[in-house]
Amino acid sequence: MQLIPVYRITVFVPPADMDALKAGILSVDDLAMGDYREVMWISSPGLEQFRPDQAASPALGKAGELSAAPTVRLEFSIPRDAQRLQRLLREGVHAHHPWEVPAVFVDESLFPLPTRERAGR
Template identity: 55%
Template sequence: MILPVYRVSVWVPTEHVQRVLDGICAVDDLRIGDYDRVAWIAAPGVEQFRPLTGADPALGTIGELESGASVRIEFCIPRDSGRLQRVIDDGIRPHHPWRIPAIFVDESLLPLP
């Protein structure tokens, strides 16, 4: 069986990973088969950004390059646009420290036994 899914990836500062995961799972159980809260958390990496004039940065100073440790949280949900919107609007954004989190969505296929 092949399940059409949205594969969602979001980059999160390391100290906020559990908060974001808990927010996502409060909206969606991330169930695949007989398992729930199914997610993959990548090894820490580094993100960088420079706040520009007009920005209201949670971290950093206008005009200065900032960097910090972050990880990628990735999970799959069945392709349902309403469900995806709820996960993003109610699960990720309110629990993420950035005003504009780096969220990526791909259409993918998940082979199930």
């Protein structure tokens, strides 16, 4: 087993915008992990809540009002490379997400990549 240092990126997105966001992310990076490409984890349903300040330009709701919207949790990982991460966030996530300030979280983690010499394979 090899432990690969990765960035784990979590993005919350409205269900109607999930496919466009996935396509935007994959247009920037193939999200390869071992012998697999386009590796993503999707969890649903969820609810995102926010109250925009007066200076905000919300896509949903009004300044000062509490808003809530259905959301899907999309997660994916890439090897730890700060430039790759910045490009993916800028050109893949922010460029294709409908919110002014998307809920995006980046964690440093380890991905246990099995070696090919696994029993029974």
